[in-house]
Amino acid sequence: MALVGIINYGIGNLTSVQSALQQIKADSFLIEDLADFDRATHVILPGVGAFAQGMENLHQRKFVSGIHERVVQKEKPLLGICLGMQLLGSIGYEFGETPGLGIIPGKVIKMEVGSLRLPHVGWNDLSVTCPNPVITQDFQNQAVYFVHSYHLVTEHAEDTCATSDYGIAFTACVSRGRTFGAQFHPEKSQSFGLKLLQNFVSL
């Protein structure tokens, strides 16, 4: 039985992720200290806000080593959502230059969208480039809810498993080993968002 740990690092609103998990009848709790990582069978790194602040908060709580040693090395499934997905990258360029978790090699830069508006807010279609058990082929052409101005540019094309289009094709989902990421908000994307979470907790 899955027990999902949601990393509480003082950034953004965790209640919507919790209530989405409740809706799919998955048990969850908030990870508040290092020992909590070991109780979780699955770990979610949520987050809304800026890259530099996000990393600072993770460091303050010693969660960077927690994520590496107690999640990734233990091959526990990890899901980054929105800023949480961006933090999986190697380096972020929002408010200066900040090293990320480095789980998915790549950089987080501002979207170059020409005359289009930023933030990129609203429902946009997914294009599945490399299906996996979490982002299955069912997600092809499904609209999900995005809100962001930065995006993760993966170093290895195979780490990007779905893209979306806003002036440019950008990475909407990543996967590498047991680590997954969604730039959009599954907890705010109605039935297909819940499906993603269901697929994740079923790993």
Added chain:
Amino acid sequence: MLKKRLIPVLYLQNGLIVRSEAFTQFKIIGDPIQQLERLSEWQADELVYVDITRPGGSNEQLRSDLKYKFDDSLIGILREIAKFARMPLTFGGGVQSLQQADALIANGADKVLINSAVYKNPDLITQVANKYGSQAMMVGIDVKREGGKASLYVDQGRTRADKDILHWAQEAVSRGAGEILVNSIDRDGCAEGFDTEVHEQVAEAVSVPVIACGGAGIFEHFAEPLKGNVSAAAAGNIFHFTELAYRRAKKYLKSKGINVR
């Protein structure tokens, strides 16, 4: 491609959903949680809740004899809504301080909508944007036409403001607003269509998404602003009183080649 959004706006007064007309007349529609069930079934793109309880009013009318029981405060209503809403939620109305914005976001709002308070204290935009990101800061702008000219209003439509609409919209964005909701007071509840001209002017003046609100009476009306540069159209009454209005509006917009979900 990014879809144009269609956003139901729910006005809360004393803890109940009400219908609003010209910002002055209100009629009770029902319990916010029952309304939410319908909106979820429709797969609404996003929801905006605006509390228009006048100072001195309370939420006492909402008691346990209604279908759902929760505490008497607006925060309690928000918490209940956030539990079930699998779509983005904006809460606003009477927000005066960063502390109040904190409370809304901590209890499940994805964005806060602030109108008069940021006009009087524009730094509040920056405070909210710095703490939660621009995407969480939606600035509301109320406009009213007088002798053909659109003017900026504050205090729920009671006070004419000094600043020019477009200058204020640009200032709000430079201070950190991530979205602008433009509500037309004289179109509110009149069902005569959007004031597309003013919405389009604001959309052209700023680089962030603009939401057009006020005046939708038939779903054909939504096509007008959405054909232009606004990112979303919002409405209240039509979704309460017209059978299947949300789905029919989406279907109509698709048939007109407008990219909606």
